[in-house]
Amino acid sequence: MPLLPDPVARLVDAALVGELTVVAEDGRPITYPLVPVLDGDRIVMTSSALDSRKLGHIKSNPRVCLSVTDPATSAGRTKRATIQGDGRVIEDDLHSGWERLLPEIGRKDPSIPALLKARVGFPLIFERALIELTPRRTLYWADGRTDSAPVASTTQAAR
Amino acid sequence: MSATEDLAKLAVFPQAVLAWVGEDGYPVNVVVAAEVRVEEGIVRFAAPTGLAIPTGAGVAVTGSHIRLGPQGGFDERSHVTAWGAASAESHGRLAVRVTRTWAWDERDLPLPAAYERDVPKARRYFEALSAERGRRVRPRLSTGWLLFRATRAPFLSATFAPVLLGLAVAVRAGFFDPATALITVVAASVVHFGLNVANDVFDTMQGADDANTTPTKFSGGSRVLQNGLISMRGMSLLALGCYLLAGALGLALFAMRGSAALVVISAAGLFISLAYTMPPLKLVYRGLGEIATAIGFGPVMLLGAYAVQTRGSLSWEAFVASIPVALLVMLILYVNEIPDRTGDAKAGKRTLPVRWSQAAVIRGWDVAAAAAFVAVGGGVAVGLLPVPTLIVLLAVPLARRVHGGLVLFYDNPYALMASMGTNIQLHMAVGVLLVAGYLVAIAAQSALGIRPFLW
Numbered sequence: 205m206p207l208l209p210d211p212v213a214r215l216v217d218a219a220l221v222g223e224l225t226v227v228a229e230d231g232r233p234i235t236y237p238l239v240p241v242l243d244g245d246r247i248v249m250t251s252s253a254l255d256s257r258k259l260g261h262i263k264s265n266p267r268v269c270l271s272v273t274d275p276a277t278s279a280g281r282t283k284r285a286t287i288q289g290d291g292r293v294i295e296d297d298l299h300s301g302w303e304r305l306l307p308e309i310g311r312k313d314p315s316i317p318a319l320l321k322a323r324v325g326f327p328l329i330f331e332r333a334l335i336e337l338t339p340r341r342t343l344y345w346a347d348g349r350t351d352s353a354p355v356a357s358t359t360q361a362a363r
Numbered sequence: 364m365s366a367t368e369d370l371a372k373l374a375v376f377p378q379a380v381l382a383w384v385g386e387d388g389y390p391v392n393v394v395v396a397a398e399v400r401v402e403e404g405i406v407r408f409a410a411p412t413g414l415a416i417p418t419g420a421g422v423a424v425t426g427s428h429i430r431l432g433p434q435g436g437f438d439e440r441s442h443v444t445a446w447g448a449a450s451a452e453s454h455g456r457l458a459v460r461v462t463r464t465w466a467w468d469e470r471d472l473p474l475p476a477a478y479e480r481d482v483p484k485a486r487r488y489f490e491a492l493s494a495e496r497g498r499r500v501r502p503r504l505s506t507g508w509l510l511f512r513a514t515r516a517p518f519l520s521a522t523f524a525p526v527l528l529g530l531a532v533a534v535r536a537g538f539f540d541p542a543t544a545l546i547t548v549v550a551a552s553v554v555h556f557g558l559n560v561a562n563d564v565f566d567t568m569q570g571a572d573d574a575n576t577t578p579t580k581f582s583g584g585s586r587v588l589q590n591g592l593i594s595m596r597g598m599s600l601l602a603l604g605c606y607l608l609a610g611a612l613g614l615a616l617f618a619m620r621g622s623a624a625l626v627v628i629s630a631a632g633l634f635i636s637l638a639y640t641m642p643p644l645k646l647v648y649r650g651l652g653e654i655a656t657a658i659g660f661g662p663v664m665l666l667g668a669y670a671v672q673t674r675g676s677l678s679w680e681a682f683v684a685s686i687p688v689a690l691l692v693m694l695i696l697y698v699n700e701i702p703d704r705t706g707d708a709k710a711g712k713r714t715l716p717v718r719w720s721q722a723a724v725i726r727g728w729d730v731a732a733a734a735a736f737v738a739v740g741g742g743v744a745v746g747l748l749p750v751p752t753l754i755v756l757l758a759v760p761l762a763r764r765v766h767g768g769l770v771l772f773y774d775n776p777y778a779l780m781a782s783m784g785t786n787i788q789l790h791m792a793v794g795v796l797l798v799a800g801y802l803v804a805i806a807a808q809s810a811l812g813i814r815p816f817l818w
Binding site: 323324 | 378380382383389391394395412414425427429431435446474475481484485488500508512580590
């Protein structure tokens with residue numbers, strides 16, 4: 205049984221940008237725009253070594269959430285979803301481990317794989333950790349209106 | 364940027380994402396229609412239905428924007444977050460009194476500047492990861508690209524111009540040996556690589572490259588040490604390897620075409636190359652870097668290449684031919700030092716742009732660039748240089764473009780980059796045109812069987 209309800213998975217699959225919120229050591233929520241990629245039952249994102257603070261936050265507190273909210277960056281879809289779950293930072297191969305996501309990222313924005321040409325000029329941008337999100341609970345607004353109550357689902361991982 | 368300015372930016376985002384930490388410890392985020400009261404420092408919005416937002420606890424309101432191109436690609440990335448405690452108001456609305464903000468807009472801070480700002484953070488990340496793993500974890504580039512970047516290979520034109528011109532002057536004088544010509548080109552290139560790598564080592568040891576917060580692709584060194592791509596030991600060994608290889612090639616040239624002139628010229632080249640940044644002389648730190656570069660990449664390289672071919676005889680023609688390339692290579696360094704001047708001053712590197720005012724620096728550039736063209740004209744006028752070398756005048760428009768860029772963008776490192784590139788093109792163009800002028804003269808001489816008047 206998939207961890208994500210089908211409409212939520214389709215929305216994540218279409219989104220170029222999602223908003224990942226992590227919890228800082230001082231308890232503050234911090235939100236980062238990232239490219240979400242479906243990877244089986246999980247959602248995977250990448251973070252450059254230059255912006256590694258979020259990785260430390262996730263390692264200290266793996267509870268995170270990801271939302272897809274902006275029709276402009278989700279192929280015009282007006283639906284909205286929030287996925288809460290557990291984040292895991294994967295740093296085994298910062299240089300090329302994340303490159304397996306390039307075909308999926310390239311499907312969302314064909315220009316991104318070509319950015320690899322800039323690696324010699326900006327090498328640290330391309331040293332990237334993976335953030336793997338295992339969904340536990342989803343909130344879904346089929347009409348995109350968050351002033352109405354969402355459809356909440358708990359995933360198998362949370363049970 | 365102040366919190367008020369950040370809130371003013373947040374106010375123009377079409378939507379905002381509210382984030383808070385729920386009772387179960389998981390964060391929640393959801394889009395809201397935020398009303399930002401910039402002067403009051405308050406963000407108001409209707410509470411999302413069906414979700415319990417804790418009042419009195421910290422929440423975050425984030426706006427982010429990216430402009431997508433019709434065929435893919437993006438720009439205009441910006442991101443603002445405001446933090447504060449949420450409090451309930453009437454009609455199911457909430458208010459957040461903002462106590463802290465963070466913002467980034469790539470229109471205010473372009474990618475190269477944002478990159479450099481975050482490099483120290485990335486270095487701390489790799490250090491922490493190394494400590495966690497119990498082994499050194501480094502960012503990587505492929506060996507080829509690492510060498511390309513560490514040696515600053517694109518600057519090799521500074522070597523090719525004087526060496527090829529020296530060979531051309533020798534050919535016109537009736538001397539040419541292809542094997543030693545090739546070895547000369549390779550040896551001079553390897554010395555140049557060694558100089559570049561050693562320069563990074565010594566500039567990093569003396570803090571100049573670390574103090575430079577606005578490097579560009581033309582200035583601020585290769586940054587391979589700052590990016591953690593190679594260790595100081597690795598970089599030092601690379602410099603040593605370059606000098607050892609250059610030394611071996613130099614010995615081969617001595618064995619094949621040795622002369623007292625070549626010994627003196629090679630010693631001068633080696634001295635300048637090492638003394639450029641190496642203590643105790645550190646010529647570039649004393650305002651002598653520009654003149655050292657002019658001598659090293661002008662007369663030393665050109666007369667060295669010439670002397671190899673002629674087995675040690677020198678000529679005024681070769682010396683005069685070296686003047687324009689010497690002046691223009693000096694101007695490459697001179698312009699590239701302009702964006703570095705703040706970091707250089709902090710590190711005690713007293714380059715001319717550190718010492719002089721903006722007006723004086725631009726005037727200095729104008730005088731030296733004009734002198735480069737006058738040297739060619741004068742050389743032709745007194746019969747030392749062949750008439751076809753006057754073709755270098757075709758490069759004058761490039762010089763005018765560099766001057767214009769210096770006037771307009773002196774204080775903007777990233778806007779100045781285009782002029783820095785044109786300045787390098789100017790040196791290359793003059794080098795290529797001088798060689799071309801010589802080839803025309805040599806061809807005419809060969810076709811007519813005599814050396815025509817002034818040719």
